[in-house]
Amino acid sequence: MSPSPQVSELKQVANELRKTILKTIAHAGSGHPGGSLSMVELIVGLYWYALKHDPKNPEWSERDILLLSKGHACPAQYTAMAYQGYFPMEELKTLRRYPTRLQGHPERGKLPGIEMSSGSLGQGLSMANGIAMADRLNKRDRRIYCIMGDGEIQEGQVWEAAMTAPHHNLSSVTAIVDANQLQQNGPVKNNQGIEPLADKWKAFGWHTIEIDGQDIEQVIKAYDECKTIKDKPQAIIARTKKGAGVSFMELNPAWHGVAPKPDELEKALAELEAAAN
Amino acid sequence: MDKKATRDGFGEGLLALGDTHPDVVALSGDLEDSARASAFKKKYPERFFSVGIAEQDAVGTAAGLAMEGKIPYVCSFAQFITGKTLEQLRMAVCYQNVPVKVIGSHGGLSVGADGATAEALEEFTHMRSLPRMTVIAPCDALEAKRAAIAIADWPAPVFMRLGRAPVNFITSESTPFEIGKANVMRDGADLTIVACGQMVEHSLLAADTLAGQGIQARVINLHTIKPIDAEKIIAAAKETGAILTVEEHNVLGGMGSAVAEVVVQNHPVPMRFHGIQDTFGTSGDPADLLKAFKLMPEDIVSEAQELLKLKQSFSVAK
Structure with a gap:
């Protein structure tokens, strides 16, 4: 069965984003390509499908909230925001350069549309819960998405927050784990194992959905499902590959935090170009 | 006048804010009684959040509430709410510049019998090193009450140290109290x-x-x-x-x-x-x-x- 027009369009967007993410990091001369590439489908599924937002009015009172807790992957978010029209594409070239709005890790208040500062891992889900509590008091009906890495959830605070959300019945919160299998120094399972992930989130009281996070169709279906759950928070365990989309970066920890050199960029872009056609 | 602990003065101030400041909310991790937030909790149950014995999450949750316009008072022991959470206070509260009010009871030696682990003696150092953080230590229960009320309208993160032991009153209603004015x-x-x-x-x-x-x-x-x-x-x-x-x-x-x-x-x-x-x-x-x-x-x-x-x-x- 051929994919629906919407899915094939989103696939194209993802391919396009991957190219721009790599160009942006290469231009900056530093950054985190691996974790940016792994979450491309998750980000595309939000900005192009599930997330209620208005790039021309980032403070829109009815907007959903997206918190990037794995802040080092911000090139993927910045790139998506630029394509969506939050700021000119040209500005991507200022990433990590003084006095940019595109900080090396996101800074709330600097760039409209960035809802939360991050860069110190493990903190986003607590803030998602706090926002959901405020929304309840303010009688505001909207969703809060929080993207975390699989290495990130080694942080104890994540599990404190994972207990808080179900205790307070925060069904507007969706936790997304970009389970890309690697952290800075190698496989997550070698550093400190976190499996069985789905069982853990279920046991903590979350409606848990496990998907192939590189399959945009599964991603948007998971987002749809989350919107129907009214009695508990939801966790999406997105099985992904660090560096997804570029053969020599995929599942290679060396690409956690280095920018591609010109020849490497060229090779990566050629691969992505070929994949698009 | 009888002695009163600064934590008790704070509790009175927080309770008064419930009426005057609808955006004031409180959080605690099983120490709302010790930090004297229980009266607020009882009167405004929907505005009180129990967050478990988990200070890092408490501070992060408070930051989230503040990001949406609430004025959260996160109440605990001074040692735990500043010592375990320096990183959360730094990024989620001060770097984001959201007006979370960190209330630390049991500051100093006045904890007494419980001993060193609960006696906060280093938190001024930690808290004042954080950009944007305001640091307040009231001298008596009346000043603590007035400070509790004043910080609600202070558009910055605040750490306030309170004591457990009753102390004499040395200020009166006519004593000026203005944040930043000694x-x-x-x-x-x-x-x-x-x-x-x-x-x-x-x-x-x-x-x-x-x-x-x-x-x-x-x-x-x-x-x-x-x-x-x-x-x-x-x-x-x-x-x-x-x-x-x-x-x-x-x-x-x-x-x-x-x-x-x-x-x-x-x-x-x-x-x-x-x-x-x-x-x-x-x-x-x-x-x-x-x-x-x-x-x-x-x-x-x-x-x-x-x-x-x-x-x-x-x-x-x-």
């Missing part, structure tokens, strides 16, 4: 004693004794350690020529250090730093501990006399 509680020209918390009362008692010896000590209640009232400190340095700082806190990096940063850059004068001399607390009756750690009025008198000798030797050298 109060001169007694005037004098021979030296200045700058103190906060319970040490203000002890410093005033010390000043009485000194007056009997013909020494006139100015006493400043530095209830706001940050932003510091540089103007009053510089004036004290110029007009009295010697400054003694007194705090129920480690002298390294605490209130005294904050005063010294102002003095040495504007009008250097001899100083002495009285407080906890880089050590931990211990178990005991709070009154016994204050004696053991030399934080009684008579100890402050001795320190003042030592400082005056130093002042004398400096003026001779000139």
